Amino acid sequence: MSLKRIYSVIGMAVAGIVLTVSLFTSWYTLGESDQAVILTFGKAEDTVTEPGLHFKLPWPIQNVEKLARETMSLEFGYKEENGKKEKFSDETKMITGDENIVYADLVVQWKITDPKKYLFHSENPKEVLYDATSASLRSTIGSSKIDDALTSGKAEIEGSVRELLTSLMDKYDIGISILAVKLKDVELPNKEVRSAFTAVTDARETMNTKMNEAKKYENQRLNEAEGERAAIMHKAEGEKAARLETARGDVAVFNKLYEQYKSSPEVTRERLTIETLEQVLPGAEIYIMNDDGSTMKYFPIRPLEKEQQPKKSDESKGDE
Known part of the structure; x- marks a missing residue:
């Protein structure tokens, strides 16, 4: 075999190798959770994040470094x-x-x-x-x-x-x-320290529970006291309003009596005296007498009225 032919075979072999390398290193794929950095002669160029088939210059011109994109x-x-x-x-x-x-x-x-x-x-x-x-x-x-x-x-x-x-x-x-x-x-x-700390933690939780219960009871009693206070205040306001209205009514009555007193002082005074006696002595019999200082004239009207009442009742029975 001639030297020229040997060189031709070697050249064809090298070309085939280069072509094969170029064919298999000029593309790459990225998954959904991948990202890649394109290196051109070792220098970082672009970052690719889109999944799928991608093309690049063949090795050794460009390389691909794939990294995870997920957490x-x-x-x-x-x-x-x-x-x-x-x-x-x-x-x-x-x-x-x-x-x-x-x-x-x-x-x-x-x-x-x-x-x-x-x-x-x-x-x-x-x-x-x-x-x-x-x-x-x-x-x-x-x-x-x-x-x-x-x-x-x-x-x-x-x-x-x-x-x-x-x-x-x-x-x-x-x-x-x-x-x-x-x-x-x-x-x-160690277990001893854990046990002691657990006991302290349990005691603290018990303390917090008791404090919460006490706070709850305090709030409950405060709410009840607040309700009682409000009820007493409402009752007092009602009594206040009632007394004010009563006072206004008494003032109106007094003003009316005063007008009557100014027009007829004697008559009004006697009427008020009689009404007061009826209020103070509700069951007593009241007699009005005219005493001129010499002889007191007294006419027993009430006993006579009581004697007349049985007679009228007997006559009504006889008519029947």
Whole structure:
């Protein structure tokens, strides 16, 4: 075989290889949860997020780096696989602000929002995120009391960890955004301490229950007292109005009597005297006599009237 023919075969083989490489490296596909960065001679160019078939320059001119677009989870202090949870005590051991030891682990929901920065601003962005999570959690637990960490303060701790972790991610600028932080377990170091703390927690809950019951009873009694006060006030207002009306009526009667008195003083005075005697002595018989100072004239009208009444009744029976 001649040298020229050998060169021709080699050239054809190289051309075939180049053509094959170009054919298989000039396109790529993206799924619904993927995003890609196009690298031209190692330099980041475009970010592609639209799913489907895409074309590019063949290798080695352009390469594609695919990254997840969906939300991812970072498990700090534990690892869960196939329903089994493995804890890492050394990582989760922390000291609270009141100098108590607790074990705390959490999960961080995060997302790649800038693929270029994620690829080139850090050699291992997941490790940076893990270390920043550890620092944020330890800082927050270190400024919190053990009661808050174990009971009602978990939500506030989660918010503080998320705020601090977000600020660190913005500072490191590695293309990661923090979506949520959730504390999984916050525990005391041994059974004796947990038992003592449980007893204290139960006592505190009992105290709160009693205080709520006392407050409820206080509100009930206050409402009853308020109702009684309102009833007394309404009754007093009613009596006040009644007495005012009675007083107005007495004034009107007095004014009317006064007008009569001005026109006939003697007659009015005698009538008032008789009416007063009838009110003071309702069962007494009253006689009016004219005494001129010498002889008292008395005519017993009442006894005569009583004698006449039986006679009239007898006559009515005889007629029958």
